[in-house]
Amino acid sequence: MTSDQGSREIDLTVTINGMEVRRRVPARLLLSDFIRDEVGLTGTHVGCEHGYCGACTVIADGDAIRSCSTLAVQVDGSDIRTVEDLASDGELTPMQQAFHENHAMQCGFCTAGFLMTLESVDPDDYREPEQVVELLSGNLCRCTGYQNIVKAVCSVWGVEGRRRDSQ
């Protein structure tokens, strides 16, 4: 079905984790569903579908974005990275390793979103623990109380840990 002004289905070309993907997709297809159902990369999770929880965070042209609040057609021509692209040959990145060692994950459902947010930024912009906390506030975690996530990030980025008692 197509009106004079637009179309219900759109041809789309994106690069996902270095692989070019061409598809004809419904205009209403969410990027999260495109990544998960069309491309089959299920490491990106859907937690709220209204742009709040951050579980669906992926990197588009270098920027962390919410894939549930983005239509697939909006990233036509973009370069997308998902959690599956982080480790090479199964070798964990330092951040992934730090999440493991610091027990910064429990059910693991939010983990990909946190990792992609962290991957997208320049650690030099986050030298204070408060800045790390503010950055992490765009991703929800229900299991960890965030404490070990902050710890893991600070350990990798060489940030002095979050201060107790707001000293």
Next chain:
Amino acid sequence: MKPAAFDYCRPASIDEAAAALASSDSAKVLAGGQSLVPSMNFRISQPSLLVDIRDVEGLDGLEVDQDGVSIGASVTQSRVMNSDEAYSAVPGLRRALRFVGHLQIRNRGTVCGSLAHADPAAELPALAMAAGARLTVRGPQGERTAAADGFYLGPYWTGLEQSEIITGVCFPAEAPGTVTVVDEIARRSGDFAVVGLAAAFDLEDGSVGGARLVSFGVSGRPQRLAAAEEAVRGFHAGAAGDGLYGAAYEDAADAVGDIHASGEYRREALGSLLVRTARAVSASNGGKAGAR
């Protein structure tokens, strides 16, 4: 939570975009989509046609000159926030943007999109009013400009016609002696304000000569605080805050109650927020206080 079906187009020129928008009563502009797509996921919004303006020529400019900061319709909030030039010309922009959602939202959300969406609790429309920003609007009849002050009519309701697009906004450079600040009380980091204040104070020798004060999150739209603007004249760091508090409290007589707070809370907190902000700004004597 999937959007209802719609037609989609991605015009290359503003004329085509305006024509597409005029073709249907329920066509909508798609810029970053950070408010629109979630509301479509809830099927609260079911546009028949989305006009994606990402490819429209001439909308991606972020220009800073002596007159101010001009922001095109497809410029993201992150791009503005990260611009040191924009910050030095209009410091209020960064101060407002740090309250807008989180990094992931700002990476796609646009300044003009937020101005057009007109959430009554959003920071940017209030800042635009306080800072005296002007919007450039394109419609079937051509281009017009509109002051942000007066543009906001109610919740999600502006002076924009259905067939019009905000193509850009210009924030005038902050004048010497003026300090623009944004502060708010929100329930959580990144949330819309429960009570917010965007304020441009004109300082004279450590006291306030005049101010443009705009509340947000308090009533159904960002709102100039007329009585408080009178009351704040002559305010200084050591001044008693009661008069100013009372004026803001009166200005907010139409404060709304919702699940987060009562109208009474909003009136009280707005008064307190204003007094605390005015104190901090006066104490800094025209410095960069309020930059948090």
Next chain:
Amino acid sequence: MTVQMKVESPTGINPMIRHRSGHIGSSLPRREDRSPLLGRRRYVADLKLPGMLEVAFVRSPEAHALIRSIDTGPALALPGVHAVYTAADLAEVGSFPHTIQYIRPVDQRPLAEDRVRYVGSPYAAVVAADRYTAEDAAALVSASTEFETLPAVAVLDQALAEDAPRLYDSWPDNRLVDFPAEKPEVTKAFEEADHTFTETYVSQRQTGLPLECRGVVAEDVDGQLTVWSSTQSPHIVRTTIAMMLGIPEPQVRVILPAMGGGFGAKTHQYPEDIVLAWIARKLGRPVRWIEDRFENLVSTVHARDQRHDVEVAYDDDGTIRAVRCAAYCDVGSGEIFMPGTATVFVTAGCITGGYDFPNMEVRPVCVVTNKTPSGAYRGFGTPEGMFVMERIIDRVARLTGADRVELRRRMILQEDQMPYIMHSGGKVDSGSHAKGFERAAALIEQSLARAKARYADDPDVRVGVGYNNYVEPTTPTYHLTTGHWAGYDSATIRVDPDGAVRVALGNTDLGQGAETTAAQLAAEALGVDPDDVTVVMGDTDRAPYGLGAWGSRGAVVMTGSVLMAADRVLVKAREIAAHMLEASSDDVVLADGGFHVAGSGTPKVSWAKVATAAWARTVDLPEGMEPGLEMSGYFEPPDLEHLPGADGKVNAAATWSNGAHAGVVSVRISTGEIRIEDYAVVHDCGTMINPMLIDGQVHGAVAQGIAGAMYEHFQYDPETAQPRFASFMEYLYPTCSEVPEMTVEHFETPAPEQPLGVKGCGEGGTIGPPAVITGAVSDALADLGVDITATPVTPAAVRRAIREAAARGAAS
């Protein structure tokens, strides 16, 4: 800290289980981490089967209404729609069981039949090619449904009123349960006490809110039904499906893939599991339903919606003589199995927390309203009760001028009182209540002083401290909750021919690290490396029947069942090894991963050699020995009672963890903004199997407790019972910025009756924060006459409390 562990063979048959390889107490990093780090962990929503169709449920937009008619025609006409089912189509499916005789029956059908009782109630199911189309069709069904709106019951008082509209026509009122209580000793104490006061305390409606919503995939192949469900109890789901669909249980397999959190919300038996299973059989095609967040907020159980009307008798010196409490729990429509009644019983039973306080009289009442059914959420009634108790203690301190810490010291349980029988029959088996409180109070004292100094120059900011001493009933009975299942759990251990160990458990992993924990236990028991242990759980075909993960039971039941099974494996393995060593089995010991004759340098017999003899080279077995090396243990926790005695008292939990929380807040008077300046937890869950994972449980639970104390609140329109929430913009799940850095310390007081001295640890962290935060805010604003009596304590609530206190002050 040294720990005296009771490490006896649970079966009492083999002392070799004393073998210590150091796996217990080790913060072993988790084996569960790698797959989610790489994006490879499979949750229900990640499953895709050939020919799979998507299901969307049509949910009531009405809080209370009769369904007059449903026209499925427009939806069926939509391209891509395969079927639309309503209750009429599911006539052959049974109702959810009614297993508890003392609660009134609700006769819950999988799809609402002729009446809906809450917004979100499923009354039709659409099957379509994809979820987008299914939602289009669901919208059409919704638009083609004719309702007759009934008066809604939205608030507790309204539900209790004589002339209240009734949710269930056959009931005389809206009470699902009402257990009047009267204790003569309490009556006497009220007569004797110097003073009394009455107050009402309110805990708001919340939910567990796992980041992964619920989801079900179902497939029927040649009459064999497989259901993948994000449930905390796959075996119970299987039994329920088989029962309701009327099919033999062996023909149903329920699999829990990786779970993205449960927190109690996924313990219940939900209609969607039943409907998906039925559709898969009906259509002969795999079907999938993934709950979206809106559905999750309106249709997954809520919790904690309680009001306590209390009467307190106390003396001039601050002694609290007795408390009478009517504990009302708004259980929503009540349409959920297991029923939402048990939480308020736990509240009633545990309300006295870590205090020696026998004169407690609680009347639990469950009331139905036109809201989402309520049920389990981590903490399961304990946070609500502790909030009430600590507010009472602080009030009495304020009224009498007693010191808040001193008053608690006078009441707190002492080690020489153990085991302590609570007013409810709860048997607090052991603990560090008094020293935990002293430690928490000491930890927070400095913080309080620092915070006071920090804000000394700001007259708008006040600082306060709050305390909580709780007991956490762990490893509880499921019988009072479900009326059917009880309290054991199971493990099957097989040593394969290569010597590798496979442990299959009835417990499940929700994300807490149960797999790693189980591997540590098995490694300890069998003297192998944890890496050589494969753990299987969450699959009814591969794991033995068990009750799943809830009630902070995992550590205890896994310890018991794994040690039992391991013990039996060891006995047999030693006999095989002894035969090979030509020795008496009494002389054979296990060391360094193999068997040898004690005190001799004889060659070792490896696990592989023993297992190979058991499974393959059976000619090497002792004569007459049965082949195989696989044993099961079904562990029924000692001390656990499943039914109340004649006096109505029951020890409904096998073992009781404890903890002390203390926190400092600053409050801005002018705006009501609250900041948690510091938070300290001194925790005791007995012997710790993996301290790192336990800290993780505490951190996460405290964060949820803070969420309940300050943020999360399901609000409904008081007239229409329409939800005033649809998203995370209204339901305020805290971010990293709202959760403070906390200090967590441990005591390890072993459970005297449980294997290895282990107690549960999953829920305790949620208990303290409502009591601590409201206590601290009240303390901060004590000069202003503020005493917080409801959660969540929000900036607006603080301002309201200040205004009301001022009005009271002006009036008096």
